[in-house]
Amino acid sequence: MARKHDLPLHEVRRYLEPGPVVLVTSCHADERDVMVMGWHTVMEFSPSLIGCVISSANHSHGLIRASGECVINLPTTRQLEAVLGVGSTTGAEIDKFAAFGLTPEASEQVAAPSIRECHAQFECRLHDDSLVGRYDFFIWEVVAARVAPRPRHPETLHYKGDGTFMVSGKVIRRNRAGLK
Amino acid sequence: MARKHDLPLHEVRRYLEPGPVVLVTSCHADERDVMVMGWHTVMEFSPSLIGCVISSANHSHGLIRASGECVINLPTTRQLEAVLGVGSTTGAEIDKFAAFGLTPEASEQVAAPSIRECHAQFECRLHDDSLVGRYDFFIWEVVAARVAPRPRHPETLHYKGDGTFMVSGKVIRRNRAGLK
Numbered sequence: 243m244a245r246k247h248d249l250p251l252h253e254v255r256r257y258l259e260p261g262p263v264v265l266v267t268s269c270h271a272d273e274r275d276v277m278v279m280g281w282h283t284v285m286e287f288s289p290s291l292i293g294c295v296i297s298s299a300n301h302s303h304g305l306i307r308a309s310g311e312c313v314i315n316l317p318t319t320r321q322l323e324a325v326l327g328v329g330s331t332t333g334a335e336i337d338k339f340a341a342f343g344l345t346p347e348a349s350e351q352v353a354a355p356s357i358r359e360c361h362a363q364f365e366c367r368l369h370d371d372s373l374v375g376r377y378d379f380f381i382w383e384v385v386a387a388r389v390a391p392r393p394r395h396p397e398t399l400h401y402k403g404d405g406t407f408m409v410s411g412k413v414i415r416r417n418r419a420g421l422k
Numbered sequence: 423m424a425r426k427h428d429l430p431l432h433e434v435r436r437y438l439e440p441g442p443v444v445l446v447t448s449c450h451a452d453e454r455d456v457m458v459m460g461w462h463t464v465m466e467f468s469p470s471l472i473g474c475v476i477s478s479a480n481h482s483h484g485l486i487r488a489s490g491e492c493v494i495n496l497p498t499t500r501q502l503e504a505v506l507g508v509g510s511t512t513g514a515e516i517d518k519f520a521a522f523g524l525t526p527e528a529s530e531q532v533a534a535p536s537i538r539e540c541h542a543q544f545e546c547r548l549h550d551d552s553l554v555g556r557y558d559f560f561i562w563e564v565v566a567a568r569v570a571p572r573p574r575h576p577e578t579l580h581y582k583g584d585g586t587f588m589v590s591g592k593v594i595r596r597n598r599a600g601l602k
Contacts, residue, residue, distance in 0.1 A: 253583070259460050260580035260588050261441010280439050283463035285475055285557055293473065293559065295465055322596070330598045373553065377465055377561070379473065395588065400440035400580075402593075403433070405601050408440050408575065411591025413582075416502070418510045421585050 246363070246388040251290040254384050257316055257362050258292060259284050260410065262398035263325060265315040266296065267346070268305040268354045275333035276344060276357070277302040278325055280401040282314075290384035291369060297378050301333040310368035311352040312382070315360035316389075319397045319409055324359070351386045361396040362389040426543070426568040431470040434564050437496055437542050438472060439464050440590065442578035443505060445495040446476065447526070448485040448534045455513035456524060456537070457482040458505055460581040462494075470564040471549060477558050481513040490548035491532040492562065495540035496569075499577045499589055504539070531566045541576040542569040 249257075258264070263280045282294035292314065296303050306312050317325055324342040331338060339346050339357075346355035349365050356363040366382035373379035390396070400408040429437075438444070443460045462474035472494065476483050486492050497505050507522040519526050519537075526535030529545050536543040546562035553559040570576070580588040 256582045256586075259441070260582055261439070281464045283473065283475065284461045285559060291557070293463065293557075295463065322594075326596055326598050326601070329601050370556075376550075377471070377473075379465060381557075395582075397591075400590070402436045402440055402575075403602065404595075405597035406436075406593060406595045408593050409591045410580070411577075411589045413586060413588055414502075415584075415586045416506055417585035418506050421506070421509050422583065 244391050246390050249362070249387040249389045251384055251387055252287040254290045254292070254364055254387050255284045255287065257389065258282065258314070258364070260398065261400050262316060262410070263401045265317050265325065265328060265344070265357055265360060266302060267313045267315060267357060268302050268309060268311065270305040270308040273305060274339070274346065274355060275302040275305055276328055276338045277333070278329035285381060289369070290387070292364070292366065292382045292384060294380055294382070295378050296380055303378070306380070307374070309353065311354050312366050313349055313352060313354045313356050314364040314366060315357040316362040316396070317399065318361050319399060321359055322399060325399060349386070363387070424571050426570050429542070429567040429569045431564055431567055432467040434470045434472070434544055434567055435464045435467065437569065438462065438494070438544070440578065441580050442496060442590070443581045445497050445505065445508060445524070445537055445540060446482060447493045447495060447537060448482050448489060448491065450485040450488040453485060454519070454526065454535060455482040455485055456508055456518045457513070458509035465561060469549070472544070472546065472562045472564060474560055474562070475558050476560055483558070486560070487554070489533065491534050492546050493529055493532060493534045493536050494544040494546060495537040496542040496576070497540050497579065499579060501539055502579060505579060529566070543567070
């Protein structure tokens with residue numbers, strides 16, 4: 243994989259707004275974990291805010307709550323088997339990194355590891371936890387972002403439930419004044 | 423277009439979790455509007471909750487805030503020109519329904535109209551507005567849902583910013599115990 247380069251933080255939406263499943267990594271004390279997440283949304287360009295649901299039923303929830311950090315990693319179809327494996331097991335029983343061939347590497351701004359094999363990494367610090375109690379809804383500020391330079395439009399996975407994924411298709415560009 | 427049928431409310435995620443742009447319709451008093459929205463996420467299966475950012479800079483914001491209702495309509499590539507038109511104009515100046523060939527029809531549970539040409543409609547009532555002041559973030563409960571029976575996997579539009587859309591591609595099914 244080509245060396246990743248820094249992405250301006252207000253451009254994180256280019257990768258997350260289309261709605262791909264992501265792999266969320268976390269660590270606390272001497273424990274680390276990774277989970278699949280499909281319930282997320284961009285909330286602001288600058289600061290770069292992402293809102294997402296991380297169920298308290300997930301083993302990662304405790305690590306994320308305690309550390310106030312995570313990394314949102316963007317897998318592509320190359321990581322489909324890993325996504326399936328991570329999504330159908332629990333970190334309470336196995337080390338998912340080792341089990342599914344995901345290489346943890348040091349992040350820049352947070353202690354949570356990034357996944358080398360993923361197309362992009364968005365390092366996050368907790369911005370607002372006011373809806374965690376009611377909805378397990380976390381609002382993160384992206385404090386560092388790196389993406390692989392190519393392909394420009396990676397083949398991402400979009401989850402429909404029941405083991406069904408939509409794979410990202412063709413890209414169309416239709417510039418129009420007024421579109422952000 | 424084939425007649426739409428009711429969708430169980432906990433299955434709304436099949437259409438929104440993959441991350442398509444949607445057309446949000448609203449009305450208040452004698453005014454109606456439609457806007458494009460890409461910043462949304464599923465938050466719960468049952469009740470069926472959707473969180474989304476509706477900027478106060480958008481003309482629809484006032485109608486939605488005042489009525490506490492909206493309809494989330496799912497356009498496909500057939501509505502690309504309408505999506506571009508709606509996203510690059512303001513309802514303060516024109517009737518976007520008439521301008522872009524979108525037919526408003528009566529909804530079941532809310533006063534906001536649904537768009538006939540769209541593949542699916544999710545009628546929403548305000549569930550939680552505690553983050554509207556800080557982030558323009560609304561949490562909706564879907565109270566009625568209708569979808570066209572075919573195609574089973576409609577060709578949806580996923581926004582990347584700067585006039586660039588990803589079109590949904592192939593569908594893969596990989597059932598695995600433990601995947602929800």
